[in-house]
Amino acid sequence: MKTLLWLQGLTCNGNTQSLLNAENPYIYEIFSKINLLYHPSLSIKNNLNEIVNKILDDEIRLDFLIVEGAITKNKNFCKIGNYSIADVVNKLKNKAEYIIAVGNCAVHGNLPAIYKENKDICGLQFKFEEKKGLLPSDFKTKSGYPVINITGCPIHPAWFTQVLMALYFDRNIPLDKFNRPKEIFMYLPHDGCTRNEYFEWKTEAEEFGHKEGCLFYNLGCRGPMTHAPCNKILWNRISSKTRAGMPCIGCTEFNFPVRENFFNTKKIWEYLKIFP
Template identity: 25%
Template sequence: MSGDNGSAGTGEATGFDEIDILWISEGMSCDGDTVSLTAADRPALEDVLLGLVPGLPKVNLHNKVLSPTLGGEEFLAPFRAAVRGELEPFVLVIEGSVPNQNIIEGDGYWTSFGNDPETGEPLTLNWWIDRLAPKAWAVMTAGTCAAYGGIHAMAGNPTGCMGLADYLGWDFRSRAGLPVVNVPGCPIQPENFMETLGWMLQHAAGTAPAPPLDHMLRPQWLFGRTVHEGCDRAAYYEQGDFAMDYNSPKCQVKIGCWGPVVNCDVPKRGWMAGVGGCPNVGGICIGCTMPGFPDAFMPFMDEPTGGALSATLIKPYGALVRRLRGITNTAVNREPKWHHNGPDLTSGYDPTWRSRGTHAPRKTRATTRTKRRELT
């Protein structure tokens, strides 16, 4: 799938004045993505909901943690209306990984969202996804669990959990002609999600094209670079200077950091109001935005695969670079010799321009050159 996934013109027309967001966090999760979302301020969720962001349609959010309703059927009303085809357009957001109901023999379910009004039996997350996703103008995931399965989809788990694109199919397209839009993170970096949602809402309003996604359906502009490329410790790696404990400000590759191979913008963006982010505050990167998380990055505190080889290869080069830079640093930490309070001008100033008809005597120019040589 190319970077122009879900380009405009392949789905339902845009230009909506009002849109609903149906947010279901009954996937296998901890609701941490919703909690993280409340820390966003560029744009802030409340600014979007209050219509304070120019160019966006009116937004109605239905999220159980942030809902002003009393819960129960009052909260479920818009979800049931959407199933009946009476609520459109809407964006479906799934939080938490999707379990495999097909591996359950007999009765039972992994997770549910409301009950069937006729039978009183719980309605599974899968039931809702099956009915809402085909009707949704767009489908998004919030967090790594919903995007790729995350912790609940680890090897050996009994639920058969997976990401939403695995469940719907990677060729799924919404009413707008968009694939599933994944915003991974454990939890989501709040601005990353709100920025992506803002782009989606501008697309819904007809004022922007569809957001560009990478081959794992992540926003390219957010996940197109590695942690290492934005890390303020990266120069230590280049110089072969590695931390051996967690109190050091140096590169943490040898004590468990996977930053050189993980796609994430947190070191540059920070976490809240531009502050924080794992390596920025002394933490290692454990790859929580990646499709292979957590299995591919465990044990978390061990040196990453290939870390010993890359560190060994970079050391001779790094040692030479450190030495050469040290020499240059010493040289440029000195003031020029002509900075003094004496009576002579010793900066080497020797103007080549003379007013017409006047020429400095040859002896004077020679004397100036002699002085300049003596200074150098």
């Protein structure tokens, strides 16, 4: 039976919450096919150290190493037994067939990495746009893949389960320049948005939550420049931010949440300061 180990760094647990909401397959279906070695929120036994040691001694094979949350080398800040999250990832990196980073913190560092004083906080292979994460830029796991990145704050459960199942059945997964599966991240929230007609006619919604109008021209929607299939793979199978009248905030991109103006579309004259 293939095995999966889930680690958490600096995280709000949002991607675990997403995992719990997985459907088709449900979480219990996944873990009837894959042996869940340990998950910080789901495991009953607190035996991570023992499992890590058994993996290092080749008593247990490790197929999927899943990392949620940003990485820090600080042992006081995010401690796993006597180690930091960075120590544990470094120990296991050559043992795992696949490493999957789930969520923007594990991929890009995201919120925990935003402050200059948090110099040692990063993603697994990236820090924001640059390949300056914990693992070397040319790092590959035993399977030949780099860290497979599933961005989002949080990720949609189906993005994770689709990738996991594809790898489980030894399917090839083409990746984009941020090592995200192309099959998922080639789409934009703008593709399939129910407000496209309003976008074409430049008719803007008057406020959040309104059914009529696009959210791009004044309200800051990032749907046309964000890579995520939020209007193709719907949330809870029924909705998305833009369907509910909330602009896309670009949470799958490296510059989330560094960007300013989440709910405001800056106009050219504001940049050029032409008008007072």
